[in-house]
Amino acid sequence: MRIIVIGGGVAGAAAALALRRIGAEVTVYEAYANPAGDVGSFVSLATNGLRGLETLGCLAEVQRRGVDVPRQRMWSASGTLLADVPRGRRGRDTLHSATLMRGGLVEALRTAASEAGATIVTGERLTDVAETATGLTARFLSGHRATADLLVAADGIWSTVRGALDPAAPRPEYAGLYAISGVSHGIDVEPGVFNMTFARNGAFIHLAARDGEVWWSAQIADPTEPDRHGVTDTEWLRRTSELYRREAVPSAVIAATTHLHPAVIMHAVDPIPTWHSSRIVLIGDAAHPVGAGQGASIAIEDALVLAGALQAGPSIPDALAHYDAERRPRIIKLLGTAEDNRGAKKAGPVRRRLQAAVMRVFMPLFYEKATAWLYDYTPDTGLNTNITTMSERATR
Numbered sequence: 001m002r003i004i005v006i007g008g009g010v011a012g013a014a015a016a017l018a019l020r021r022i023g024a025e026v027t028v029y030e031a032y033a034n035p036a037g038d039v040g041s042f043v044s045l046a047t048n049g050l051r052g053l054e055t056l057g058c059l060a061e062v063q064r065r066g067v068d069v070p071r072q073r074m075w076s077a078s079g080t081l082l083a084d085v086p087r088g089r090r091g092r093d094t095l096h097s098a099t100l101m102r103g104g105l106v107e108a109l110r111t112a113a114s115e116a117g118a119t120i121v122t123g124e125r126l127t128d129v130a131e132t133a134t135g136l137t138a139r140f141l142s143g144h145r146a147t148a149d150l151l152v153a154a155d156g157i158w159s160t161v162r163g164a165l166d167p168a169a170p171r172p173e174y175a176g177l178y179a180i181s182g183v184s185h186g187i188d189v190e191p192g193v194f195n196m197t198f199a200r201n202g203a204f205i206h207l208a209a210r211d212g213e214v215w216w217s218a219q220i221a222d223p224t225e226p227d228r229h230g231v232t233d234t235e236w237l238r239r240t241s242e243l244y245r246r247e248a249v250p251s252a253v254i255a256a257t258t259h260l261h262p263a264v265i266m267h268a269v270d271p272i273p274t275w276h277s278s279r280i281v282l283i284g285d286a287a288h289p290v291g292a293g294q295g296a297s298i299a300i301e302d303a304l305v306l307a308g309a310l311q312a313g314p315s316i317p318d319a320l321a322h323y324d325a326e327r328r329p330r331i332i333k334l335l336g337t338a339e340d341n342r343g344a345k346k347a348g349p350v351r352r353r354l355q356a357a358v359m360r361v362f363m364p365l366f367y368e369k370a371t372a373w374l375y376d377y378t379p380d381t382g383l384n385t386n387i388t389t390m391s392e393r394a395t396r
């Protein structure tokens with residue numbers, strides 16, 4: 001089976017790897033020359049995503065590149081501890097959430113996919129795709145054309161393929177939040193803890209990374225989408241310091257900044273009704289930008305379920321229908337959680353106080369039970385995890 005994957009981010013690279021594991025001939029086309037660059041700071045993987053990486057044979061490499069984060073603490077704007085819970089896992093799970101730079105995660109997956117025999121072509125932007133009864137042709141901005149039996153669209157929240165599949169598909173809209181993230185030095189932060197402060201102007205996240213680095217992200221609530229054009233790093237830092245000046249810990253972390261990542265404007269999309277045709281399928285953010293700290297983990301799950309469905313057959317259209325049926329209920333449930341999370345980050349003073357009271361009571365009693373469906377999930381793919389990569393075979 002010849003498969004084209006559009007997009008070489010987390011979803012595309014994980015899909016390339018999973019599809020090589022079922023013996024498909026895979027070519028990934030990525031629009032940017034270096035998608036693993038400084039593209040939006042750090043991501044966290046929860047146990048559901050980590051177990052997916054284990055199936056793909058990439059867990060150890062991702063853990064090596066990231067930091068182990070067993071706990072999550074929630075703080076009020078005034079610095080009161082609201083909750084201390086296991087981070088991205090059930091309490092009894094010995095597998096700990098990992099946080100790493102998004103670029104590092106993409107690089108690890110892309111390297112594994114190439115080693116497994118996938119071809120990764122960078123600097124090729126898909127412009128459109130034409131489907132026939134027996135195959136499809138993808139066209140690129142450069143004039144390049146490629147044919148295949150299946151096209152997997154992992155081209156992110158601004159997916160070109162989504163519009164080609166269904167011109168009436170919902171479009172991304174500003175989510176009322178933007179993220180300014182950076183790296184600080186010289187601040188004492190307890191290792192292994194993901195700190196989230198529900199500050200007056202939006203949530204503030206910080207955690208200790210390696211070599212004395214502290215990674216932080218301010219998820220700033222603003223009903224008006226900010227204009228990034230011509231805003232310098234110094235200006236972003238000044239604005240962020242000003243917005244968090246009344247919160248002691250966040251303002252100290254921001255003041256110690258040594259590197260700032262590009263600002264990220266956060267978008268949300270209404271549920272997308274059409275995820276596939278007979279030979280085209282959407283995965284990752286192209287199908288469902290879920291947020292809630294789960295986008296990367298869910299993209300990895302998608303890749304595994306899709307590969308498992310294609311392996312089971314009996315035909316490509318049947319496999320795509322199975323993938324849709326298998327993934328949709330979980331995604332719909334998660335979209336509700338993501339909306340709640342965004343609401344919590346944008347809360348005004350009254351709602352913040354109410355939220356703090358609920359968190360203090362709810363978290364110790366119900367958090368474990370309420371998150372079991374998310375973290376305990378393991379896709380039943382039937383994939384053969386013992387298939388070796390090409391480089392492993394070459395060394396024998």
Ligand SMILES: Cc1cc2nc3c(=O)[nH]c(=O)nc-3n(C[C@H](O)[C@H](O)[C@H](O)COP(=O)(O)OP(=O)(O)OC[C@H]3O[C@@H](n4cnc5c(N)ncnc54)[C@H](O)[C@@H]3O)c2cc1C
Binds near residue numbers: 157
């Ligand atoms: C501020 C912020 C914080 C986040 N934190 C977390 C977190 O802690 N945990 C988590 O799990 N998730 C997090 N996420 C979400 C996570 O980053 C995404 O859900 C995940 O990266 C989705 O991967 P993707 O491969 O589907 O899309 P993307 O990462 O967007 O990749 C799409 C790729 O397709 C390429 N592309 C696009 N169009 C074309 C085209 N026409 N032709 C060829 N290539 C194309 C793009 O260049 C890109 O490389 C966060 C997101 C944001 C914005």
